[in-house]
Amino acid sequence: MTATATTDHVRRAAATSPASAPPQRAPGRRPSTPLNPRRSVPLTLVTGLALVYTLLPLCWLVINSTKNQRDLVTSFGLWFGEDVNFWDNVSRTLTYDDGVFVRWLLNTLFYVTAGAGGATVLAVLGGYALAKYDFPGRKAVFAVVIGAVAVPGTALAVPTFLMFSGMGLTNTPWAVIIPSLISPFGLYLMWVFASEAVPDELLEAARIDGSGELRTFFRIALPLLMPGTITVLLFSMVATWNNYFLPLIMIKDPDWYPLTLGLNAWNAQAQTAGGEAVFDLIITGSLLTIASIVVIFLLLQRYWQSGLSAGSVKECPASCPPPSS
Numbered sequence: 001m002t003a004t005a006t007t008d009h010v011r012r013a014a015a016t017s018p019a020s021a022p023p024q025r026a027p028g029r030r031p032s033t034p035l036n037p038r039r040s041v042p043l044t045l046v047t048g049l050a051l052v053y054t055l056l057p058l059c060w061l062v063i064n065s066t067k068n069q070r071d072l073v074t075s076f077g078l079w080f081g082e083d084v085n086f087w088d089n090v091s092r093t094l095t096y097d098d099g100v101f102v103r104w105l106l107n108t109l110f111y112v113t114a115g116a117g118g119a120t121v122l123a124v125l126g127g128y129a130l131a132k133y134d135f136p137g138r139k140a141v142f143a144v145v146i147g148a149v150a151v152p153g154t155a156l157a158v159p160t161f162l163m164f165s166g167m168g169l170t171n172t173p174w175a176v177i178i179p180s181l182i183s184p185f186g187l188y189l190m191w192v193f194a195s196e197a198v199p200d201e202l203l204e205a206a207r208i209d210g211s212g213e214l215r216t217f218f219r220i221a222l223p224l225l226m227p228g229t230i231t232v233l234l235f236s237m238v239a240t241w242n243n244y245f246l247p248l249i250m251i252k253d254p255d256w257y258p259l260t261l262g263l264n265a266w267n268a269q270a271q272t273a274g275g276e277a278v279f280d281l282i283i284t285g286s287l288l289t290i291a292s293i294v295v296i297f298l299l300l301q302r303y304w305q306s307g308l309s310a311g312s313v314k315e316c317p318a319s320c321p322p323p324s325s
Helices: 003-015 041-064 069-074 086-132 138-150 153-167 174-180 184-197 200-208 213-241 245-250 259-269 279-299 301-309
Strands: none
Touching: 041 279, 069 279, 086 138, 086 174, 086 184, 086 213, 086 259, 086 279, 138 184, 153 174, 153 245, 174 213, 174 245, 184 213, 200 213, 213 279, 245 259, 259 279, 279 301
16 A cells, blocks of 8 residues: 555545534524524513513503593503593693693703703713823722712702702702703713723824814714713703602792603692592603603614614724734
8 A cells, every 4th residue: 555545544534533523413403603592481581571561561551541531440451441532631631731731841851951961061071081181180080980870869869959958049940950960970981981982093193183172072082972972861861851859859839840740740639629630631641751752762772772882893904913823
């Protein structure tokens, strides 16, 4: 036997050996990969229960907003009444008590625009400065921000009320707007986002080209920070829109109520002597309140998703060396 024949025989034996054979998988069972995971029945059940827990109150609200006062008491909560009165309920909600619901809606929009908008602007400016500038006391500021995130808002309600009462600002819109401007979580989020989304080399190149700090921020950094900015804006808007405790202790004039306090006032008037029960209007008003913020959230959802995934994938430049084999 020649040397060539011996070599070919060895190669064929190695190719057909069990060690070199590809691993066999059970027929009808697909491989599990991060991009193509295997189905999990327990996880599906848990997700389904979470979905039902989330959507069931919303379904109840939509169904009962179509009922009148009598059907709310006599019919099943998760099914429609004898008549569909949705548009009549909406009309009565908007016109009841000289249209006070519209006034509360405008107040809420004002608080959200001034409070959440201002909180977003301050968070973007502060987060960018803390991420891209080195100055004395930077670590102390970081510690203060982290500590402020851990403090619940209710713990600061009484000191805030006493401070605003001493300044004569209670029962005014400023008592709701000024505390809403402070968002430690938004500042921390923008700090982390700016550290990853804005390369230092890009800022240095702009400065070398003669661009000032303000121009560099607005023309270069701000577009890169837009996904994080929208994310902070959404969180601030939802927090301000649903804020109840702060307006409760600060506002006594019904003309300055937000929607949360206004609907609670309608609910409380049924418990007073001679008060009119308007539970159908309360439910319809609650639906209109939720629908407004849901629409805004859906319109800005794509920015929010891109903000959450920013920095998760990094592209290698053309000069990047190939991976070693």
